[in-house]
Amino acid sequence: MDRRDQELLDKQLGRIVPSLRNDGVLMLTVTAIFIAGVTLGGALFANEGEAPAQMASIAAPASHYPLP
Numbered sequence: 385m386d387r388r389d390q391e392l393l394d395k396q397l398g399r400i401v402p403s404l405r406n407d408g409v410l411m412l413t414v415t416a417i418f419i420a421g422v423t424l425g426g427a428l429f430a431n432e433g434e435a436p437a438q439m440a441s442i443a444a445p446a447s448h449y450p451l452p
Contacts, residue, residue: 385393
């Protein structure tokens, strides 16, 4: 690439204006959409009138598991 080619390339790329990036607004938008989705999901799939689910947890000491 010689000097003339470089000047032509600079002239062509000079017309392209890079868009301004505002990462703060993007992160705020993503966070707002996430919170809205969690809220909407909680409202749509709430256990209305049902008893809360109970989970049983049976813990056995490590000595009850055979060694390989």
